Amino acid sequence: MKFIFGLGNPGIQYKQNRHNIGYRIVEKIAETENSSFKRKFGLGGLIAITKITTPGESYCFIKPTTFMNNSGRCLKAAKKKYGFSLDDILVVYDDVDLELGVVKFKKSGSSGGHRGMQSIVETLGTDQINRLRVGIGRDSRIDTADYVLSDFSGSELKFLPEIINKAAFACCDWVSKDAEFVMQKYNSTKS
Helix, strand or coil: CEEEEECCCCCHHHCCEHHHHHHHHHHHHHHHCCCCCEEECCCCEEEEEEECCCCCCEEEEEEECCCHHHHHHHHHHHHHHHCCCHHHEEEEEEECCCCCCCEEEECCCCCCCCHHHHHHHHHHCCCCCEEEEEECCCCCCCCHHHHHCCECCHHHHCCHHHHHHHHHHHHHHHHHCCHHHHHHHHHCCCC
């Protein structure tokens, strides 16, 4: 079974924030697969399980409800509960260092200053974690913490469905194909 963690913050006040694009991407895939999220006791997150048609492998979406800065707690609890290897997880999150709409896959590396990813790296004690970074851009006039917690602008909202779909396809490719395929396909294109 493959596990895709979409990072974000729980609560209606954060739903449309740039920081919640990870949530929105896993929600889109789950919706497409007619799967819904349910609270799982002791997990610190919401979970949806589904199957893809080829090769028929089950996969699971998890939205940590521990708030972004404590995302590692949910991932650690899920790892303990389900016993997956780190090769079988993909973390999806926003990245201010990438232009809006750019999608990049990495097998390892630093958190790049992303507090949710930093929590995961620190909690698991390794940076060998598959991750899909989704560009949300940056506004140098606004403090980064305020920027990521702001909603997408009207002009950005026009492109958001396309960005979410692209990242969702990258996640599905990771499940049905492999990490190398995703790196070649998505890391070589800008948008």
